[in-house]
Amino acid sequence: EAAVTQSPRSKVAVTGGKVTLSCHQTNNHDYMYWYRQDTGHGLRLIHYSYVADSTEKGDIPDGYKASRPSQENFSLILELASLSQTAVYFCASSDGSQAPLFGEGTRLSVL
Amino acid sequence: GDSVTQTEGLVTLTKGLPVMLNCTYQTTYSPFLFWYVQHLNEAPKLLLKSSTDNKRTEHQGFYATLHKSSSSFHLQKSSVQLSDSALYFCALSPSSGSWQLIFGSGTQLTVMP
Numbered sequence: 001e002a003a004v005t006q007s008p009r010s011k012v013a014v015t016g017g018k019v020t021l022s023c024h025q026t027n028n029h030d031y032m033y034w035y036r037q038d039t040g041h042g043l044r045l046i047h048y049s050y051v052a053d054s055t056e057k058g059d060i061p062d063g064y065k066a067s068r069p070s071q072e073n074f075s076l077i078l079e080l081a082s083l084s085q086t087a088v089y090f091c092a093s094s095d096g097s098q099a100p101l102f103g104e105g106t107r108l109s110v111l
Numbered sequence: 112g113d114s115v116t117q118t119e120g121l122v123t124l125t126k127g128l129p130v131m132l133n134c135t136y137q138t139t140y141s142p143f144l145f146w147y148v149q150h151l152n153e154a155p156k157l158l159l160k161s162s163t164d165n166k167r168t169e170h171q172g173f174y175a176t177l178h179k180s181s182s183s184f185h186l187q188k189s190s191v192q193l194s195d196s197a198l199y200f201c202a203l204s205p206s207s208g209s210w211q212l213i214f215g216s217g218t219q220l221t222v223m224p
Binding site for chain 1 (some may be wrong): 115159215
């Protein structure tokens with residue numbers, strides 16, 4: 001069964017610290033995405049990738065980096081976490097012919 | 112730029128009544144439209160999708176018709192159930208292939224007994 005797995009499921013980070021959110025898919029999909037969910041804003045695209053070792057900026061990339069070391073893995077990196085980055089983060093994957101399949105999300109609290 | 116508008120933030124209904132959740136969009140491309148449903152603390156899951164003008168698409172009792180003339184893709188159900196309580200997102204992909212979805216702000220549907 002198609003799956004997108006995110007880790008950790010929740011995290012508390014300190015302001016100015018480094019945070020890495022991980023995503024793993026077993027779907028053999030080329031496309032992977034990171035979205036952020038805030039109340040009243042729906043989901044917004046941060047970064048995406050269509051091939052290993054390459055990432056692209058989405059609509060709100062500032063303050064975030066992404067890494068795609070393999071087809072299966074896609075990480076989101078916050079080098080200097082800030083209060084405004086408190087949100088729920090979703091990873092998704094797609095083969096390009098189907099709508100993205102989402103993971104369960106990571107709830108990040110920056111204090 | 113491309114955008115999706117969902118006018119209702121919160122809809123509360125009694126079980127058995129019909130519902131329509133509004134979705135309008137703006138794009139200069141020939142779009143793909145989606146409805147995702149998100150239950151509490153779960154992942155958003157695809158409910159419906161369409162790229163065909165004036166064709167009704169249905170799934171799990173929900174249905175929607177893409178109307179390019181009015182840039183709309185409203186979600187409807189004839190009789191809501193308690194289990195339909197969830198957050199519903201309309202989303203737009205300006206083109207196929209990369210599926211970089213643009214989401215609306217979401218509508219929280221609460222169904223009362």
